[in-house]
Amino acid sequence: MNMNYIYDRLLEILDKEDILRDEPMKNHTSFKVGGPADILVTPRNEEQIVDIVKFLKKENIPFFIMGNGSNLLVKDGGIRGVVIKIGDNYSDFEIQENIVKAKSGILLSKLAKNILKSELQGFEFASGIPGSLGGAIAMNAGAYGGEMKDVVTSVKLLDMDGNIFELSNEEMEFGYRKSILTNKDLVVLEVTMTFQKGRYEDIKAIVDDITIKRTTKQPLNLPSAGSTFKRPTGYFAAKLIEDAGLKGVSFKDAQVSPKHCGFVVNLGNASAKDILSLISIIKKTVNDKFNVLLEEEVKIVGED
Structure with a gap:
């Protein structure tokens, strides 16, 4: 090249x-x-x-x-x-009555703040998710009982041949931490969402409650990629990891967070290799003890 x-x-x-x-x-x-x-x-x-x-x-x-x-x-x-x-660079949005249109680069937290200001309810769950709208659509991000598929009306996409088209909520094939983008090379350009009108105080109260839950239960002070593993059917990844005796276990500067075992955190000088080594240890230990194979929620890319 x-x-x-x-x-x-x-x-x-x-x-x-x-x-x-x-x-x-x-x-x-x-x-x-x-x-x-x-x-x-x-x-x-x-x-x-x-x-x-x-x-x-x-x-x-x-x-x-x-x-x-x-x-x-x-x-x-x-x-x-x-x-x-x-x-x-690509994060404009507009709100007209109960319809929100936003470019895929906007942060969910910024979008959630503006949706709250407009007294629209239904996006409270996203207020603490640290990603961009495009990434949230791709993996149908969710938290605290809500997920992207609950609010999306349609998504404007780009395929690898340069064609732009729109898909409805149903056509997006949303599932648990997945969408049509999981198996197809498509780029999210813009998202249209529909909400219900609500009262500012009521919506703000829910957002505040979620914020308190996140800050008290998650290690937000350290670099991580959020939940490292998907939730296995019938289990909670964090509980399996804790029950396997891995709470606080580290590999060099990669650590299973003592605050929330579902998070692998970087204590400061971890390399990607250290984090991947710890992920392997977690998966093997949990599988040996409980016969449950954890699957990464974090996306792993690049060369060794």
């Missing part, structure tokens, strides 16, 4: 400040680990996203699309090719 050629071609699509070379992925993930991406771009509009995807696809250049990096573990060797980060 001729990175100079790729860089020059991307300069025809994007501003220089929106293209980073040899960019450490630890700067773009909530785990604060990860080697360099050959090139990382932060597009500002739909047209740029389409042009980038078309160019990379046509030239057969590998690329990876990410949101806020809050559910991502990038390996220490980094990512070859181009990382397309859909974040702050």
Whole structure:
């Protein structure tokens, strides 16, 4: 791969400040680990996203699309090719009566604040989820009894050939921590959601309650990717991990959080390899003791 050629071609699509070379992925993930991406771009509009995807696809250049990096573990060797980060640069939204339209790069927390201001109820569950809207749609993110599929009306998507189309809630195939994006290469561009009108005080009370639960029960002071494992059918991952005697167990600077065993945290200097080693220990121990195979909720990408 001729990175100079790729860089020059991307300069025809994007501003220089929106293209980073040899960019450490630890700067773009909530785990604060990860080697360099050959090139990382932060597009500002739909047209740029389409042009980038078309160019990379046509030239057969590998690329990876990410949101806020809050559910991502990038390996220490980094990512070859181009990382397309859909974040702050692409985060506009509009609220008209009870309909909300938002670009996929907006943070759920920011969107939730504005939905609350508009006295719309139904998005309280998302107020504490640390990801972007696009990532939340891709994995049907949820918490405290709510999930994205409860509020989504339709999703505007881009396929790898540069075609833009819209899918309804039903067509999105939402399931537990999955959607149509789980098995198909599609980019979330924009999401339309519908809510019910409510009273500001009532909605705020629910948001405050969720905030208290999160801050008291989750290790928000340390880098992590949220819940490391999906909930196994009939069990809770955190309880299995605790019952397996793994509470507080560490591998170098990767640790099973003593505050919430469902979280693997970075105590400061963990590498991706350390975190993956601890994940392997957890999976093996839980499987040996309870015959339950935990499945990662965090997405693992990159090279060793």
